Amino acid sequence: MIDICLLGIGGMMPLPDRPLSACLLRIGGETILFDCGEGTQVNWRFSGWPFRPTGTILLSHFHADHIAGLPGILFQISHAGRIEPVTIYGPSGTQEIVRHLVAIVGPLPYELRVTELAGDESIELFDGVTLSTLATRHRMPCLAYRIDLARAPRFDPARAKLLGVPMSDWKLLQAGTAVGEVTPNQVTGPPRRGLRVSLVTDTSTFPALVPFVANSDLLLCESMYAEDDAEERAQQRGHMTAGQAARIAADANVRRLWLTHLSPAVADPLSVERIARETFAPASLGSVGETLTLRFDDE
Amino acid sequence: MIDICLLGIGGMMPLPDRPLSACLLRIGGETILFDCGEGTQVNWRFSGWPFRPTGTILLSHFHADHIAGLPGILFQISHAGRIEPVTIYGPSGTQEIVRHLVAIVGPLPYELRVTELAGDESIELFDGVTLSTLATRHRMPCLAYRIDLARAPRFDPARAKLLGVPMSDWKLLQAGTAVGEVTPNQVTGPPRRGLRVSLVTDTSTFPALVPFVANSDLLLCESMYAEDDAEERAQQRGHMTAGQAARIAADANVRRLWLTHLSPAVADPLSVERIARETFAPASLGSVGETLTLRFDDE
Numbered sequence: 283m284i285d286i287c288l289l290g291i292g293g294m295m296p297l298p299d300r301p302l303s304a305c306l307l308r309i310g311g312e313t314i315l316f317d318c319g320e321g322t323q324v325n326w327r328f329s330g331w332p333f334r335p336t337g338t339i340l341l342s343h344f345h346a347d348h349i350a351g352l353p354g355i356l357f358q359i360s361h362a363g364r365i366e367p368v369t370i371y372g373p374s375g376t377q378e379i380v381r382h383l384v385a386i387v388g389p390l391p392y393e394l395r396v397t398e399l400a401g402d403e404s405i406e407l408f409d410g411v412t413l414s415t416l417a418t419r420h421r422m423p424c425l426a427y428r429i430d431l432a433r434a435p436r437f438d439p440a441r442a443k444l445l446g447v448p449m450s451d452w453k454l455l456q457a458g459t460a461v462g463e464v465t466p467n468q469v470t471g472p473p474r475r476g477l478r479v480s481l482v483t484d485t486s487t488f489p490a491l492v493p494f495v496a497n498s499d500l501l502l503c504e505s506m507y508a509e510d511d512a513e514e515r516a517q518q519r520g521h522m523t524a525g526q527a528a529r530i531a532a533d534a535n536v537r538r539l540w541l542t543h544l545s546p547a548v549a550d551p552l553s554v555e556r557i558a559r560e561t562f563a564p565a566s567l568g569s570v571g572e573t574l575t576l577r578f579d580d581e
Numbered sequence: 582m583i584d585i586c587l588l589g590i591g592g593m594m595p596l597p598d599r600p601l602s603a604c605l606l607r608i609g610g611e612t613i614l615f616d617c618g619e620g621t622q623v624n625w626r627f628s629g630w631p632f633r634p635t636g637t638i639l640l641s642h643f644h645a646d647h648i649a650g651l652p653g654i655l656f657q658i659s660h661a662g663r664i665e666p667v668t669i670y671g672p673s674g675t676q677e678i679v680r681h682l683v684a685i686v687g688p689l690p691y692e693l694r695v696t697e698l699a700g701d702e703s704i705e706l707f708d709g710v711t712l713s714t715l716a717t718r719h720r721m722p723c724l725a726y727r728i729d730l731a732r733a734p735r736f737d738p739a740r741a742k743l744l745g746v747p748m749s750d751w752k753l754l755q756a757g758t759a760v761g762e763v764t765p766n767q768v769t770g771p772p773r774r775g776l777r778v779s780l781v782t783d784t785s786t787f788p789a790l791v792p793f794v795a796n797s798d799l800l801l802c803e804s805m806y807a808e809d810d811a812e813e814r815a816q817q818r819g820h821m822t823a824g825q826a827a828r829i830a831a832d833a834n835v836r837r838l839w840l841t842h843l844s845p846a847v848a849d850p851l852s853v854e855r856i857a858r859e860t861f862a863p864a865s866l867g868s869v870g871e872t873l874t875l876r877f878d879d880e
Contacts, residue, residue: 295657296623320653321620324595346652346685353645354619358594382681386645 284309284431284477284576286500289325291551291568293484293506293521293543294347300551301325301570302347303483303543305502309411309431314338315355316427316481316502322351323358329571333362338407341372342483343424344379352380353387360390367393371413373423374398401425410434416494418485420520426485428494431477433578434458435470442469477576480536483543486517487526491534498536499576502568503527504543508553521545524554528561540568583608583730583776583875585799588624590850590867592783592805592820592842593646599850600624600869601646602782602842604801608710608730613637614654615726615780615801621650622657628870632661637706640671641782642723643678651679652686659689666692670712672722673697700724715793717784719819725784727793730776732877733757734769741768776875779835782842785816786825790833797835798875801867802826803842807852820844823853827860839867 285308292300302319306329313336315322326333336359342348359368370380377396384394401417407429414428437456445468451461458466480495483504495501506521507513516523524541531539539562541554548554551567558565584607591599601618605628612634614621625632635658641647658667669679676695683693700716706728713727736755744767750760757765779794782803794800805820806812815822823840830838838861840853847853850866857864 295653295660298623298627320650321623324597324620328597344685345687346656349685350649350652351619353649354594357645361594379684382684385678385681386643386648388644 283578283581284429284479284499285573286479286502286576287329287331287573288502288540288542288568288570289322289329290319291542291544291570292319292347293504293545295546296321297546299570300544300546302351303342304351305481305542306331307429307479308335309429310408311335312337312408312411314340314407314429316340317342317348317483318351318355319347320350323354325570326355326358329573333358334364336364337366337368339368339370340413340427340481341370341376342418342426342481343373343420343422344375345422345484348484349379349383352383356384356387356390356394360387360392364392367395369395369397371397371399373401373417373425375423399425414494416490418482418491419488420484420486424484424520426480426482426491426494428478428480428498433474433476435472435474438469438471445469475579477578479576482530484520485522486520487522487530491530493534495530495536496534498534500538500540500574501531501534501536502540502542503530505541505554505558506543506545508548508550508557510557524557524565525561528558528565531558531562531565537564538574539565540572541565542568582877582880583728583778583798584872585778585801585875586628586630586872587801587839587841587867587869588621588628589618590841590843590869591618591646592803592844594845595620595646596845598869599843599845601650603650604780604841605630606728606778607634608728609707610634611636611707611710613639613706613728615639616641616647616782617650617654618646619649622653624869625654625657628872632657633663635663636665636667638667638669639712639726639780640669640675641717641725641780642672642719642721643674644721644783647783648678648682651682655683655686655689655693659686659691663691666694668694668696670696670698672700672716672724674722698724713793715789717781717790718787719783719785723783723819725779725781725790725793727777727779727797732773732775734771734773737768737770744768774878776877778875781829783819784821785819786821786829790829792833794829794835795833797833799837799839799873800830800833800835801839801841802829804840804853804857805842805844807847807849807856809856823856823864824860827857827864830857830861830864836863837873838864839871840864841867
């Protein structure tokens with residue numbers, strides 16, 4: 283199960299009803315924060331999600347509308363009593379930027395780790411959860427993220443019995459450990475679909491995005507501009523139109539698309555949704571405070 | 582005339598209805614910003630005051646609740662089309678902190694100047710407006726500010742006539758320039774009271790604050806804690822109680838006191854006002870978005 287809570291949907295500058303980019307994900311007991319524009323801590327409070335379980339922060343890049351809320355977040359996590367390490371992932375340069383921003387926060391009671399990523403890796407975040415990255419096309423180094431929650435194959439008690447494994451050892455097999463000569467794959471069914479969330483902002487559109495986000499349960503994708511005639515401007519500035527985001531979603535066969543990171547110049551936010559739905563029907567404008575729970579297919 | 586607009590009244594962390602420290606002042610065509618906690622740009626937008634005329638930013642100190650909004654503000658000023666220089670004043674270390682925070686803002690179309698102050702100076706900000714500073718007692722270098730708008734003495738046309746100054750030269754005398762052997766003080770009345778605004782946060786109470794803010798038209802003063810029994814804690818942490826702020830206001834004979842920078846632990850903000858009024862009747866809790874216009878005495 284993955285819970286997602288969208289904290290902000292604005293790009294460039296916050297509007298009173300359109301706070302800047304930020305999104306929370308909860309997997310097991312762990313909270314992951316993706317981007318944190320100025321004001322994120324206030325919308326986080328509104329969401330009711332606690333700060334303390336946050337051990338992972340993903341930064342797409344270092345423009346202020348994605349990162350100026352970081353000092354406040356680090357302070358809130360500390361104020362909530364966390365003493366376990368917090369790891370910040372981001373593109374090349376994250377170490378220096380974090381050092382800059384931490385200068386205005388007092389001493390932190392937890393260890394702050396920073397991992398710079400190149401944009402072509404897959405790493406295990408925690409048990410069963412993989413973080414993958416793709417370098418995007420923006421005006422500075424920027425990363426798209428994909429989070430995969432694996433699902434263990436179904437355990438077959440009848441086969442375990444047949445192979446003579448005592449019931450007390452079944453949990454070893456379920457956890458992937460052999461018992462005597464019996465290996466886990468002898469007592470489990472075929473691989474099962476897990477859950478996938480892709481987080482794409484800021485970037486212009488390019489072909490490699492489609493395989494990267496393929497089959498996501500949720501694609502959170504920037505949609506800086508509404509109308510198709512802004513495509514050239516989007517390309518120049520390292521952004522997308524609603525139609526381009528929808529095209530990626532359709533080609534990548536994702537299940538849901540949340541449009542986010544709207545330009546303050548988009549006067550009617552719902553226009554973004556209307557335009558995207560012409561290409562990809564399950565598109566929706568991200569809504570501040572919206573929470574979605576993704577479950578495994580037959581749960 | 583001085584207009585003042587309070588943008589935030591919270592200390593430490595923002596609450597949904599209590600944004601962090603920030604205050605705008607408008608004198609002539611110039612806008613001055615005092616402190617800018619995270620979220621300042623949104624409340625600034627709500628106020629309706631334009632960003633472009635902002636050429637002066639005063640920073641009390643570098644704790645995140647006073648400064649994390651700076652990148653957003655610098656961006657907004659730029660987005661509003663300002664090309665004239667912007668000067669940031671602050672205590673020792675301002676240069677480095679501003680450099681850190683500017684790292685996440687794109688290139689600015691105006692020159693950003695930084696002036697570090699020791700806390701014992703008076704400088705002319707612009708014509709007729711003096712900025713004075715006092716080093717406060719906080720957990721890091723911190724400044725209180727006083728802004729004085731001078732008022733020219735009254736011009737006496739009858740005496741100018743008597744001394745034979747032609748009417749076409751009166752404006753020279755009014756501007757302080759001698760005309761022939763006639764000096765301005767021969768044709769003007771006694772000195773007249775100007776306007777004074779004092780900005781005090783963060784600090785524990787200490788005697789030198791009283792003469793520094795003496796006779797202010799408005800004292801904006803921190804009041805981190807409500808109850809008197811928090812005085813020891815306030816002292817330790819470099820803050821004040823409502824009673825201590827009111828004591829300064831009374832001893833300094835100020836006209837109005839706005840209480841600000843409340844701890845998030847103050848559950849009933851109006852308790853701060855109630856307690857302060859026991860000592861100083863014209864005390865009031867600062868109210869977000871509140872605007873006050875100070876005028877010369879008989880205007």
